[in-house]
Amino acid sequence: MAHTIPPPRPAGALPASPGALAELLDEHAYLCDDGLATACFLALRMGRPLFLEGEAGVGKTELAKTLARVLGAPLIRLQCYEGLDASQALYDWDFPRQILHLRAAEAAGATDAARLEGELYDRRFLLARPLLRALETSPSVLLVDEVDRADDEFEAFLLEVLSDFTISVPELGTIRAATPPVVVVTSNRTREVHDALKRRCLYHWLEHPSYDREVAIIRRRLPDAAGRLAGQVARAAATLRAADLLKPPGVAETLDWTEALVALGVRDLDPDSAALTLGAVLKYREDRDRGLAALFDGG
Amino acid sequence: MRDIVETVVGFARTVRAAGGRADPERVQAMLAALDHLDVLDPRDVYWAGRLTLCADPEDLPRYDRCFAAYFSGRTAVPRPRRTPPPAVVRAVVVAPPVPDPPSDDGSAAPDDVSVASASGVEVLRHRDVSRLGPDERAEINRLIAVLGASAEPRRSRRLAPASAGRLDPARTVREVLRRGGEPAVLRRRAPRVRPRRLVLLVDVSGSMAPYADALLRFAHAAVRAGTSGRRVEVFAVGTRLTRVTRELAARDPDAAMRAAADAIPDWSGGTRLGEELKEFLDRFGQRGMARGAVVVVASDGWERGDAALLGEQMARLARLAHRVVWANPHKARPGYAPLTAGMAAALPHLSAFTSGHSLAALEELARLIGDPGHA
Numbered sequence: 037m038a039h040t041i042p043p044p045r046p047a048g049a050l051p052a053s054p055g056a057l058a059e060l061l062d063e064h065a066y067l068c069d070d071g072l073a074t075a076c077f078l079a080l081r082m083g084r085p086l087f088l089e090g091e092a093g094v095g096k097t098e099l100a101k102t103l104a105r106v107l108g109a110p111l112i113r114l115q116c117y118e119g120l121d122a123s124q125a126l127y128d129w130d131f132p133r134q135i136l137h138l139r140a141a142e143a144a145g146a147t148d149a150a151r152l153e154g155e156l157y158d159r160r161f162l163l164a165r166p167l168l169r170a171l172e173t174s175p176s177v178l179l180v181d182e183v184d185r186a187d188d189e190f191e192a193f194l195l196e197v198l199s200d201f202t203i204s205v206p207e208l209g210t211i212r213a214a215t216p217p218v219v220v221v222t223s224n225r226t227r228e229v230h231d232a233l234k235r236r237c238l239y240h241w242l243e244h245p246s247y248d249r250e251v252a253i254i255r256r257r258l259p260d261a262a263g264r265l266a267g268q269v270a271r272a273a274a275t276l277r278a279a280d281l282l283k284p285p286g287v288a289e290t291l292d293w294t295e296a297l298v299a300l301g302v303r304d305l306d307p308d309s310a311a312l313t314l315g316a317v318l319k320y321r322e323d324r325d326r327g328l329a330a331l332f333d334g335g
Numbered sequence: 336m337r338d339i340v341e342t343v344v345g346f347a348r349t350v351r352a353a354g355g356r357a358d359p360e361r362v363q364a365m366l367a368a369l370d371h372l373d374v375l376d377p378r379d380v381y382w383a384g385r386l387t388l389c390a391d392p393e394d395l396p397r398y399d400r401c402f403a404a405y406f407s408g409r410t411a412v413p414r415p416r417r418t419p420p421p422a423v424v425r426a427v428v429v430a431p432p433v434p435d436p437p438s439d440d441g442s443a444a445p446d447d448v449s450v451a452s453a454s455g456v457e458v459l460r461h462r463d464v465s466r467l468g469p470d471e472r473a474e475i476n477r478l479i480a481v482l483g484a485s486a487e488p489r490r491s492r493r494l495a496p497a498s499a500g501r502l503d504p505a506r507t508v509r510e511v512l513r514r515g516g517e518p519a520v521l522r523r524r525a526p527r528v529r530p531r532r533l534v535l536l537v538d539v540s541g542s543m544a545p546y547a548d549a550l551l552r553f554a555h556a557a558v559r560a561g562t563s564g565r566r567v568e569v570f571a572v573g574t575r576l577t578r579v580t581r582e583l584a585a586r587d588p589d590a591a592m593r594a595a596a597d598a599i600p601d602w603s604g605g606t607r608l609g610e611e612l613k614e615f616l617d618r619f620g621q622r623g624m625a626r627g628a629v630v631v632v633a634s635d636g637w638e639r640g641d642a643a644l645l646g647e648q649m650a651r652l653a654r655l656a657h658r659v660v661w662a663n664p665h666k667a668r669p670g671y672a673p674l675t676a677g678m679a680a681a682l683p684h685l686s687a688f689t690s691g692h693s694l695a696a697l698e699e700l701a702r703l704i705g706d707p708g709h710a
Contacts, residue, residue: 054372054379070378070382071382071385071386074372074379074382074383074386075382075386077371078368078371078372078383078386081371082364082367082368082371084364087390089392117492118491118492118493119491119492119493119494121493123505128505129505129509131504131505131508131509131512132508134508134512135508135511135512138512138515156512184623185623187491187493189493224622224623225392225619225622226619226622226623226624226626227623227624228580228581231356231390234390235358235360235361235390238364238368238386238387239386239387239389239390239391240386241389241392241395282617282621282651283621
């Protein structure tokens with residue numbers, strides 16, 4: 037909307053230092069600290085997956101999206117859920133097309149059975165699901181989102197793909213990535229992810245941002261917010277995080293809240309405007325009451 | 336270059352000695368990371384290590400301590416300590432003698448009975464675990480180790496081949512292809528059935544000390560039985576909340592109990608059940624660990640903190656969990672009534688309330704966990 041999007045960088049030109057990468061991310065409206073910048077820098081340089089954990093809404097998914105924009109590479113997203121299996125994550129054969137092909141060949145009077153079979157298991161009948169698509173697209177950024185939601189059977193083949201960036205299709209052979217994709221794996225820690233998978237990755241724990249950084253993030257993402265408002269919202273968010281709520285707000289919620297306030301034309305955060313818009317930031321009834329009390333009663 | 340390798344290996348040893356994960360593969364990764372960074376910049380060294388030697392938010396404070404200790408005074412490298420392992424049954428050994436109520440099943444159990452015979456085991460089954468001799472305890476521990484409680488099944492989202500159910504297009508078409516394009520049998524698939532997640536919260540405070548060992552062994556058997564899917568989580572609750580799932584994953588029960596004893600900082604301390612439950616729900620439960628799970632709280636409900644908080648948190652737990660089972664070993668005492676403030680606050684939110692004081696009671700607990708029909 038308001039910020040101009042710089043042109044994508046030529047592929048292959050990696051930033052020279054964590055600081056340079058942080059600046060690039062900043063150009064794309066993602067502000068990160070030393071630790072996260074170093075983590076991303078090493079992930080790019082070492083070709084290792086980046087394993088991000090942290091509270092909901094601290095910007096894990098957003099980071100992968102921004103990295104894709106910085107690198108000028110497509111973002112391939114695999115949203116994990118229970119029951120996710122190989123045919124949804126890796127590849128699947130396009131059975132209807134295979135049958136059509138078979139029928140067409142029969143109708144044309146094909147007789148060479150071996151050749152026909154060879155044709156059936158051709159790359160063009162293989163449907164690439166996110167993991168295979170990421171290996172076949174270079175460069176690309178692969179986001180494996182909320183890996184803790186998938187069951188552990190899935191972790192096993194994810195580990196296999198991430199260890200050597202190859203997928204073997206029995207009928208076809210091994211498919212190898214020309215350039216391994218940049219991989220970002222996120223987890224909300226609903227379940228302990230197996231250590232073997234974490235060991236393959238660079239591990240980073242994302243915290244809520246400091247007050248100054250949060251103000252900067254709000255300003256960067258929502259330039260329409262009055263300068264005072266950004267500070268007030270960030271301070272309120274810090275208060276809410278300290279207020280012992282069922283779900284403390286993340287940066288994503290702070291941004292939603294600011295956006296709601298801006299949409300209403302609010303220039304100063306007062307109890308009335310806060311009460312009207314608090315639904316953008318607190319999603320439990322108990323939290324709403326406790327949050328309002330923390331913001332305006334405690335002083 | 337050799338200098339950096341030595342420094343990093345020494346640092347890794349410090350981290351390992353402090354209980355961190357600095358296995359050779361991770362140390363390699365740290366060295367590889369430093370290849371791309373400035374080894375003379377302490378911040379770069381810090382992050383290279385933190386990104387590769389940690390795998391859990393709980394690892395971070397320890398890492399920070401090790402980093403500060405190792406890189407400030409390089410001489411103060413602690414040797415890997417070889418402390419003698421603590422006594423496995425220490426929670427039981429330090430227990431104050433419990434007054435001897437009449438035996439639960441009426442048949443008075445002789446004190447120095449030899450427990451080789453079948454009837455001996457039967458008597459033992461009903462004996463309160465807090466009043467067993469060492470031999471009897473070994474026998475009971477052996478029997479607890481095979482209990483392997485598992486939560487009731489639920490339908491999974493994952494589909495598996497089945498004789499009846501929805502059509503499985505992929506397998507049907509594969510079958511068609513195998514037969515050269517002739518339509519043949521229809522293949523079907525149906526949701527698989529998997530056990531629900533089982534979460535055990537074991538009170539290790541002083542008043543529960545006589546039973547904590549047996550209950551943790553019960554938890555160990557459940558963890559072992561659910562290893563393949565890691566569907567069992569165990570927490571020790573006292574004045575602090577300690578996740579001991581990883582420690583209890585060891586195959587050998589005694590080794591697992593030693594590891595758990597090492598990990599729990601507050602054996603036989605006080606209880607702040609409400610606060611600990613809140614911490615469990617904030618950090619793990621609400622994120623998903625308690626959702627749809629069978630949650631077992633093993634505690635006597637002696638709450639030193641605010642009982643109202645415990646009631647509030649139990650209500651929250653009951654909303655998240657599929658079922659909540661409470662095991663209170665003191666329930667077996669004659670004339671027991673749930674009068675302690677904590678127990679009274681928790682009671683309305685339970686699906687089942689049982690004892691868990693003897694082998695027979697633990698068998699009953701295992702059955703309650705797996706069978707909603709008795710809830």
